[in-house]
Amino acid sequence: VEYIRLIKHKVRDDEVIQICMEDNNWIERRFSLLEDLMDNACKYTSDVLVLFVFNFPAPIYGIILPIAPRLPYNITEAPLGTPWPLPQLLDVTDELFVLRQSKFRFDDGGFKCDILEEAFTRYKDVIFDEPELAVHVEYPLLKELKVEVTGEKGCEKYPNSDMTESYELVIADGEASLMALEIWGALRGLETFSQMVYQLDDDNDGEYYINASYVTDFPRFGYRGFMLDTCRHYMPLDTILKHLDAMAYNKFNVFHWHIVDDQAFPYQSIKFPAMSEKGAYHPVNKIYTQDDVAFVVEYARLRGIRVIPEFDTPGHTYSWGKGIPNLLTECWANGKPRQIVYDKHADFGPIHPIVNSSYEFLEDLFGEIVNVFPDRFVHLGADEVSYACWESNPDVQLFMEQRGWSDSEYNKLEEYYQNRLFDIIIGLGSRFIIWQDPIDNNVTVSNMTVVEVWKDTSLWYKLPPYRDGLEKVTKLGLKAVLSACFYLNYIDYGPDWERFYLCEPTDFNAIQGEQITQFFKMKSPTYHQNHAIEALLAEKDEFVATRTGSGK
Amino acid sequence: MTESYELVIADGEASLMALEIWGALRGLETFSQMVYQLDDDNDGEYYINASYVTDFPRFGYRGFMLDTCRHYMPLDTILKHLDAMAYNKFNVFHWHIVDDQAFPYQSIKFPAMSEKGAYHPVNKIYTQDDVAFVVEYARLRGIRVIPEFDTPGHTYSWGKGIPNLLTECWIVYDKHADFGPIHPIVNSSYEFLEDLFGEIVNVFPDRFVHLGADEVSYACWESNPDVQLFMEQRGWSDSEYNKLEEYYQNRLFDIIIGLGSRFIIWQDPIDNNVTVSNMTVVEVWKDTSLWYKLPPYRDGLEKVTKLGLKAVLSACFYLNYIDYGPDWERFYLCEPTDFNGKNRNI
Numbered sequence: 001v002e003y004i005r006l007i008k009h010k011v012r013d014d015e016v017i018q019i020c021m022e023d024n025n026w027i028e029r030r031f032s033l034l035e036d037l038m039d040n041a042c043k044y045t046s047d048v049l050v051l052f053v054f055n056f057p058a059p060i061y062g063i064i065l066p067i068a069p070r071l072p073y074n075i076t077e078a079p080l081g082t083p084w085p086l087p088q089l090l091d092v093t094d095e096l097f098v099l100r101q102s103k104f105r106f107d108d109g110g111f112k113c114d115i116l117e118e119a120f121t122r123y124k125d126v127i128f129d130e131p132e133l134a135v136h137v138e139y140p141l142l143k144e145l146k147v148e149v150t151g152e153k154g155c156e157k158y159p160n161s162d163m164t165e166s167y168e169l170v171i172a173d174g175e176a177s178l179m180a181l182e183i184w185g186a187l188r189g190l191e192t193f194s195q196m197v198y199q200l201d202d203d204n205d206g207e208y209y210i211n212a213s214y215v216t217d218f219p220r221f222g223y224r225g226f227m228l229d230t231c232r233h234y235m236p237l238d239t240i241l242k243h244l245d246a247m248a249y250n251k252f253n254v255f256h257w258h259i260v261d262d263q264a265f266p267y268q269s270i271k272f273p274a275m276s277e278k279g280a281y282h283p284v285n286k287i288y289t290q291d292d293v294a295f296v297v298e299y300a301r302l303r304g305i306r307v308i309p310e311f312d313t314p315g316h317t318y319s320w321g322k323g324i325p326n327l328l329t330e331c332w333a334n335g336k337p338r339q340i341v342y343d344k345h346a347d348f349g350p351i352h353p354i355v356n357s358s359y360e361f362l363e364d365l366f367g368e369i370v371n372v373f374p375d376r377f378v379h380l381g382a383d384e385v386s387y388a389c390w391e392s393n394p395d396v397q398l399f400m401e402q403r404g405w406s407d408s409e410y411n412k413l414e415e416y417y418q419n420r421l422f423d424i425i426i427g428l429g430s431r432f433i434i435w436q437d438p439i440d441n442n443v444t445v446s447n448m449t450v451v452e453v454w455k456d457t458s459l460w461y462k463l464p465p466y467r468d469g470l471e472k473v474t475k476l477g478l479k480a481v482l483s484a485c486f487y488l489n490y491i492d493y494g495p496d497w498e499r500f501y502l503c504e505p506t507d508f509n510a511i512q513g514e515q516i517t518q519f520f521k522m523k524s525p526t527y528h529q530n531h532a533i534e535a536l537l538a539e540k541d542e543f544v545a546t547r548t549g550s551g552k
Numbered sequence: 553m554t555e556s557y558e559l560v561i562a563d564g565e566a567s568l569m570a571l572e573i574w575g576a577l578r579g580l581e582t583f584s585q586m587v588y589q590l591d592d593d594n595d596g597e598y599y600i601n602a603s604y605v606t607d608f609p610r611f612g613y614r615g616f617m618l619d620t621c622r623h624y625m626p627l628d629t630i631l632k633h634l635d636a637m638a639y640n641k642f643n644v645f646h647w648h649i650v651d652d653q654a655f656p657y658q659s660i661k662f663p664a665m666s667e668k669g670a671y672h673p674v675n676k677i678y679t680q681d682d683v684a685f686v687v688e689y690a691r692l693r694g695i696r697v698i699p700e701f702d703t704p705g706h707t708y709s710w711g712k713g714i715p716n717l718l719t720e721c722w723i724v725y726d727k728h729a730d731f732g733p734i735h736p737i738v739n740s741s742y743e744f745l746e747d748l749f750g751e752i753v754n755v756f757p758d759r760f761v762h763l764g765a766d767e768v769s770y771a772c773w774e775s776n777p778d779v780q781l782f783m784e785q786r787g788w789s790d791s792e793y794n795k796l797e798e799y800y801q802n803r804l805f806d807i808i809i810g811l812g813s814r815f816i817i818w819q820d821p822i823d824n825n826v827t828v829s830n831m832t833v834v835e836v837w838k839d840t841s842l843w844y845k846l847p848p849y850r851d852g853l854e855k856v857t858k859l860g861l862k863a864v865l866s867a868c869f870y871l872n873y874i875d876y877g878p879d880w881e882r883f884y885l886c887e888p889t890d891f892n893g894k895n896r897n898i
Contacts, residue, residue, distance in 0.1 A: 493873045 081198040081210065083191075085251060087217035095212035097142040097171070099197060100135070101128040106190075107146045113155030115183055116147065118302045123190050127197045130206050142176055142210060145193060151181040158374050159184055159253060159306045161431075166218035169193060171210055185218075187304040188251055192217065221505070223481055225254030225308075231261035231319075234286040241299055248303040255300050256379060258310045259288065262318040267293070267309075271368050275323035293372055301374075308433070309373050312381020313362070314350035314417050321348050327361060328352060329396065331389040341392075349389025353417040354399040363424045370430045380421060383435035383454070385414050411441040422446045433481060436469050449478055456484035458499070467508030555643070555694070556608035559583060561600055575608075577694040578641055582607065585639075611888065613864055615644035615698075619872075621651035621709075624676040631689055638693040645690050646762060648700045649678065652708035657683075657699075661751050665713030683755060691757075698816070699756050702764025703745070704733035704800050717744060719779065721772035732772025736800040737782040746807045753813045763804060766818035766837070768797050798826040805829050816864060819852050832861055839867035841882070850891035857893045 083090070106120040149155075151164070167180035167189035178189040197210045226247050228235065244255060259267050265279030268287045277283045288296075300307050321328040328348040333339035338347040352358050369378060387410040390396045396413070405412045418438055422445065425432050433450040445451075453469035466484035473480040485503035557570040557579035568579040587600045616637050618630065634645060649657050655669030658677045667673045678686075690697050703710075711718040711731045717740075718731040735741050752761060770793040773779045779796070788795045801821055805828065808815050816833040828834075836852035849867035856863040868886035 490876045491874050492876070 080200070081196045083195040083215075087192060087215045089214070089216040091214040093212045096139045097210050097212065098139045099127070099142050099208040099210060101131075101208075103141060103143055104128075105144045107144045109146055109148055111147075111149055111155070113149070113183055115155065115302055115304075116149070116186060119187055119190050122302075123194045126194050128208065130199070135207070139209070142171070145176040145178055147178045147180075147186055147190070149180055149183050149186050153182055156183055158301055159304045160376060161222070161306075163222075163253075163304075164218075165222075165251075165253070165304070166216075167192075169213070169215040169217075171196070171213045173212070176210075184253075184304045187248075188217065188219075189215075191248065191251060219251070219253075223254055224252045225256045225481070225483075226252050227256035227258055227310075227483070229258045229261070230266060230288070231258065231264050234264065234266055234281055237288075237292055237295065240296055244296070244300050244303060244305060247305055253305055255296075255305050255307045256310060257296075257307055258312070258379075260319065261312060261316045265319040265323065269365065269368060270372075271364055272323060275320060278322035279319035290372065297374060306375045306377075307373055308375050308377050308379050309369060310379035310381055311365070311369060312379075312383065313421065314353060314414075315383065315385040316381060317351055318346065318348060320351070324361060326352070327358060329389050329393050332392040332394065337393075339392075345386065345389040345392060349393075350385055351417070352396075353390070353413055354396055359420050359424065362421060363427075366424060366428060366430075370425075370428050377431045377433055377450070378425065379433045379452075380425070381435060382418060383437045385437065385441075387414075411443055414438060414441060415443040418443055418445065422449070436473065439473060439476070439478075440469075445478070447477060450481060451478050452481040452483055454484050458485060459487060459490075470505075470508040553612075553643075553694075554608075555612075555641075556606075557582075559603070559605035559607075561586070561603045563602070566600075574643075574694045577638075578607065578609075579605075581638060581641060609641070609643075613644055614642045615646045615864070615866075616642050617646035617648055617700075617866065619648045619651070620656060620678070621648065621654050624654070624656055624671055627678075627682055627685065630686055634686070634690050634693060634695060637695055643695055645686075645695050645697045646700060647686075647697055648702070648762075650709065651702060651706045655709040655713065659748065659751060660755075661747055662713060665710060668712035669709035680755065687757060696758045696760075697756055698758050698760050698762050699752060700762035700764055701748070701752060702762075702766065703804065704736060704797075705766065705768040706764055707734055710734070714744060717741060719772050719776050722775040722777075732776075733768055734800070735779075736773070736796055737779055742803050742807065745804060746810075749807060749811060749813075753808075753811050760814045760816055760833070761808065762816045762835075763808070764818060765801060766820045768820065768824075770797075794824040794826055797821060797824055801826055801828065805832070819856065822856060822859070822861075823852075828861070830860060833864060834861050835864040835866055837867050841868065842870060842873075853888075853891040854893050857891075 079092070081092075101124075104124075106124070108116055108120070156163075163184045164182045165180075165184045165188050167178060167185035169178050169189050169192060170176065171193075176193075178186060178193060180186040180189055192215060196213065196215075197208050199206050199208055226243065228240065228243060230240070247253075247255065260279075264281045264286070265275045266281070266287045268276040268280075268289050270290065276287045280287045297307050317328060329350055329352045330337040331339060331341070331345040331347060331349050333341045340347050351362075366378070390410055390413060391407070400407075400409075400413065403412070403416075415438070418434075422432065426446070426448070431448060431450070433452055434445070436451050436453050436455060438445055439451055440455075451473045453466055453473060455463040455469055456466040457463055466482060469484065470480050470482060482505045486500055488500070553574045554572045555570075555574045555578050557568060557575035559568050559579050559582060560566065561583075566583070568576060568583060570576040570579055582605060586603065587598050589596055589598055616633065618625065618633060620630070637643075637645065650669075654671045654676070655665045656671070656677045658666040658670075658679050660680065666677045670677045687697050707718060708731060717734055719733055719735045721730055721732045734745075749761070773793055773796060774790070783790075783792075783796065786795070786799075798821070801817075805815065809829070809831070814831060814833070816835055817828070819834050819836050819838060821828055822834055823838075834856045836849055836856060838846040838852055839849040840846055849865060852867065853863050853865060865888045869883055871883070
C-alpha cells in the first residue's frame with residue numbers, strides 16, 4: 001500500500017507527521033508536537049486511514065482516544081457461515097438446508113482412517129455446540145456429508161512437508177460431499193464445513209443452517225506455522241493444546257515448538273535427564289515429560305499439524321550448561337575463566353565449538369530428538385551467536401590461529417560449528433531449518449537448508465527490511481520461511497491486526513523463473529496470560545490466516 | 553473499616569493482632585508471604601524469619617475495576633482476579649458489569665434486559681447465583697463489591713430490554729447512534745431507575761453503588777424535539793445542556809439517597825459544572841497520559857477536593873493500555889497525593 005512508503009521520512013523529536021488522503025491524494029503535513037493535531041486535521045471521514053508518525057523518547061505513553069464508541073461502524077458484515085480464512089473459490093447460494101444433531105452424520109464411504117474418525121467426532125461437537133430446542137420444517141434436511149479421500153496415499157500417519165491440502169466441498173440438493181486427494185485436505189475441508197454451519201443471531205430455537213454452496217480450496221503457502229516460546233514462560237500442556245485447536249480452526253499446519261532456550265530447559269530428555277533437572281524453572285512442575293511431548297505430537301497429528309521442535313544452538317544455550325558441564329565455552333576476562341563482563345558476555349557463552357565432546361553430545365541429543373519428534377524437519381536455531389565470548393577464550397583463539405583465521409573471521413568458526421552440526425542432522429536422515437543469521441554472517445550452508453527470515457526494520461530500526469532477507473536467501477537457491485512481520489508478541493493497545501494483515505510474503509524481488517516456494521510463520525506472544533492469549537490468537541490467527549492461507 | 557494489624561514472629565511463638573477482622577485478613581496475607589522455601593533446596597523446607605510487622609493502608613479505598621461488558625468474563629476469571637486482589641491487599645472490586653455493548657446482569661425485575669441485551673441470553677450472563685457467589689467470595693477476602701450501573705450514557709444495551717428508556721435520536725451519522733442516553737424528560741425513566749436500583753442495592757450488600765455518569769453526549773438530546781421543548785420550558789439555552797444533565801443526575805441521586813445508599817460517580821459531571829450532592833464521591837479518571845486533550849489528573853483531584861468532596865483516583869492506572877516490554881514503572885510512579893490542595897481527601 002502506498003502510504004507505507006511514506007513512513008521512511010525522518011521525523012524530528014519535536015514534531016509529528018500527519019498523513020492522510022484527501023481527494024484521492026496522499027497529503028502530508030508536519031506539526032510541532034505543541035500544536036493541536038485534531039484542529040488541523042485533514043478532511044477526515046471514517047473510511048480513510050490517517051497516519052501519524054512521531055518519535056517519542058522512552059518510556060512511551062500512548063496517545064489514545066477515549067474508549068466510548070457510540071457510533072456504529074460503517075462496514076459490511078460478512079454473511080453468517082462465511083468461513084475463515086476465505087477459500088480460494090467460494091460460491092454460496094440462497095438455498096438453505098437445516099441440520100439436526102440427531103439426524104446428521106459424516107460418512108467415510110468405507111475408508112477407515114483414525115485421523116478421519118477422530119475428526120468426525122470432533123467436528124460433530126464443534127458444529128452442534130448447543131442443544132437444538134425446537135424444529136422448523138420449512139427447509140430440507142441435510143443428513144450427511146460424504147467424505148472421500150481419493151489419492152493413493154490413503155490413511156497417512158503424519159502430516160509432512162509434501163502434503164497436499166486441497167479439497168472440494170459441494171453442498172447441494174440435500175447431499176453434501178467433500179473430496180480431497182489426501183487425508184490432510186479432508187481435515188481442511190471439514191474445518192471449512194464446520195464454519196459454514198451457522199445459527200441465526202435472533203433465533204432462540206437454535207436451528208442449524210447451511211447454504212447450498214460450492215467450495216474449492218488450497219493453500220497459497222505450504223508451510224503455515226505458529227511458533228510458541230515455552231522457555232521464557234513455561235506453558236502448561238493445556239495452553240499448548242488450546243493453541244493447537246486455534247491453529248486448526250485457522251488452517252495452520254506447523255507447530256514450531258521453541259521449547260528450550262537460555263533461561264530454561266523444560267524438555268525432559270531420556271538420555272540427559274540432568275538438563276531439565278538442573279535447567280528447568282522447576283524440575284518437576286515446569287517440565288515437558290516424554291508423555292507430554294507425545295501427547296502434543298498426537299494432538300497435533302490428528303489436526304494435520306506438524307510439530308517441529310527448535311533446539312537453538314550454539315547460542316541461546318545457557319540453560320544447557322547447567323545439566324551438561326563443559327558444554328559451553330567459558331568466557332575469560334583478566335586472565336581468568338567464567339568471568340562476567342557486563343555488556344560483553346556472561347560467564348558462559350555459546351556451545352564450545354572446538355572440542356569433539358560438543359559434537360558427540362549433539363549427536364546423542366539430536367539422535368533422541370529426531371526419534372521423539374516424528375517430523376522430518378528440526379529447527380536448529382543458529383541465531384544471534386555472539387562472538388565476544390569466543391574471542392575471550394584462549395583455547396578458541398589458539399584454534400583460530402591454527403586454522404589461519406583472523407580476529408575478524410569468527411564467522412568461519414560459526415561456519416565450522418554449523419556445518420559439523422548439519423552433517424550430524426543429515427546423518428540422522430533429517431532436514432533442518434535455521435534462522436537467517438548465518439546467511440547474514442556469510443556462512444556457507446548446505447543447499448538443503450531452509451532459512452527462516454525473522455529480521456525486519458519494523459522490529460528494530462537497525463534491522464534490514466525483510467524483503468532483503470528473502471531476496472538474499474532465495475538468490476542462494478534456498479527455500480525461505482518468513483516470520484519477520486508476524487511478531488504477535490509485540491502487543492499494543494487497540495486494533496493492531498492491520499499491520500499483520502498487510503504483510504505480503506511475496507513482496508520482494510525474486511529471480512526470474514525461480515520457483516519461489518514461499519512459506520511463512522508467526523511468532524507467538526511470550527507473555528503468558530491464558531485468556532488474553534486465546535483472545536489475541538483468535539483475532540490475529542484469523543487475520544494472518546486469511547492473507548496467507550488463501551489467495552490475496 | 554480498619555485494616556491495620558500487628559504481626560510478631562518470635563521465639564517459636566507467632567501472634568497476629570488486629571482491631572477488626574479485616575486487619576486479621578491482611579495480616580494473614582502478609583504472614584503467608586513471609587513463609588518461604590529456598591530456591592536450590594529440593595527438600596522444600598519452609599522457613600520464616602523472626603520478625604516484627606506493623607501495617608496499615610495509606611488509602612482506605614484500594615480498588616480494581618473489571619469491565620465484564622465489553623468482553624464477557626467467566627466467573628472463573630472474576631474469582632481469579634479476586635484472589636490476585638487479596639494477595640495484593642486490594643479491598644474494592646469495582647464491577648463495571650454492564651455498558652453500551654452488552655447487559656449481562658440478569659435482573660430479577662427486568663429479565664428482558666439480559667435476555668435482549670447480553671451477548672448471549674444464557675451463556676454470557678451473570679445470574680443472581682453468580683453474583684451472590686462473587687459477593688461471597690469477595691467478602692471472605694475482605695473485598696467490597698461495588699457494582700457500576702453507568703447512566704445516562706453508556707446505556708445502549710439497556711434499551712434492548714426496556715423500550716422507550718433511551719432518548720430517540722433524529723439520526724445524523726457521525727454525531728450519534730439511533731438511541732442516545734436515558735431519556736431525561738419523562739417520569740417513566742425515573743420510575744424504572746428507582747425499580748432497578750431498588751433491586752441493585754439489595755443484591756449488592758455494599759453501601760455504595762457506582763453510578764457512572766461519564767461521557768454523556770449531548771448530541772442526541774439536542775436532536776430530539778421533545779427534549780428541545782423541555783429545555784425551552786425550563787428556560788435553558790442551547791449551550792446549557794449541562795443543566796439537563798444536572799437535572800437527570802440530581803433526580804437519580806435523590807433516588808439512591810432515598811434507598812439509603814451512597815454513590816460514586818466519574819468526574820465528568822463536575823467538569824460540566826453540574827452541582828452534585830455533597831455526599832458524592834468522585835472518581836478522577838482523566839489524565840493527559842491517556843489522551844493529549846485531557847487535563848492532568850492533579851487538576852481533577854484539585855477541583856474535586858476544593859468542592860469538599862472525596863475523590864478516588866484511577867486516571868494513571870489504566871492497566872488495559874497494554875504495551876510491549878516492562879511498563880510497570882509508569883504505574884508505580886503515579887503518586888495520588890501529588891496535587892495542590894489543603895483538603896487531601898482521597
